[in-house]
Amino acid sequence: MIKINNLTKKFGSHVSLDSVTCEFNKNEAIALMGANGAGKTTLIRSILGYYHPDAGNVSINGLDPIKQRVEVLKEISFVPQLPPPIKLNIDELIQYISISAEVDKEKIKYYANEMKLDLNSNMNKSFFKLSGGMKQKLLIAISLAKKSNIIIYDEPTANLDPKARDDFYRLLKQNEEEKVLLFVTHRLEEVKDLVNRQIYMDMGKVVSDDKI
Template sequence: MIKIENLTKKFGSHVSLDSVNCEFNKNESIALMGANGAGKTTLIRSILGYYHADAGSVSINGLDPIKQRVEVLKEISFVPQLPPPIKLNIEELIHYISVSAEVDEDKIMHYANEMKLDLAANMKKSFFKLSGGMKQKLLIAISIAKRSDIIIYDEPTANLDPKARDDFYRLLKQNEDEKVLLFVTHRLEEVKDLVNRQIYMDLGKVVSDEKF
């Protein structure tokens, strides 16, 4: 599903990714770990087509995430660590997602309810003004409702209370079949029951890759 070959990315003289090779396939749930500056974010942004590689390649289901970005992003759901500063209200945002990404609005409402997020009472509120936890719950609901083959979560539980984390884990367990789930995390203990593969990066390289 995701194939990374000899991927190198530099920012000036700094090498952020140093000839990285790895593949992520369906039915894999991966914890991607490493210290700040290890290259995790650069790797994710390369998968999403944000960065042009200095060498090597990334392919998503055989597609180039830069040259065929629209098609690639249809296959991916991404929940960032810091929610984007979206100024739309909730009603407008859900409608926009429904039209642009062909996501069923009822499914978004359903998964938001499963996350204990009362959207009906907040439809006219700006996404930007929601609490961090409410933003995270809505983005998680959208990511699951989209039914993507690949779901990437960057520190997904950072703004969630323990009950919301339990709801999040339960929903992922119910919707993990035939997918790639990729968790960028500093806390393996929070996703250890969800993952079957653990990758550790350091100084732009994959230094360990363990499947279990």
């Protein structure tokens, strides 16, 4: 599903990714770990087509995430560590997602309800003004409703209370088949019951890659 071949990305003289080669396949749930500056975020942004590589390439289901970015992003749901500063209210945001990404609005509402997020009483509130936990719950609901083949979560539980984390894990367990789940995390214990593969990065390289 995701093939990364000798991927190198530099920012000035700094090498953020140093000839990284790996594959992520369906039915894999991967914890991507490493210290700040290890290259994790650069790798994710390369998968999403944000960065042009200096060498090597990325392939998503046979597609180039830069040249065929629209098609690639249809295959991926991504929840960033820091929610984007969206100024739309919740109703407008759901309408936009429904039209632009062809996501069933009722599915978004269903998963939001499963995450104990009361959408009906907050439809006119700006996404930007929601609490961190509410933003995270809504983004998770959208990611699950999209029914993507590849779901990437960057520190997904950072703004969630313990009960919301349990709801998140339960919903992922129900939706993990035939997918790639990729968790960027500093806390393996939080996703250890979900993942079956663990990758450590350091100084732009994959230093260990183990099935668990």
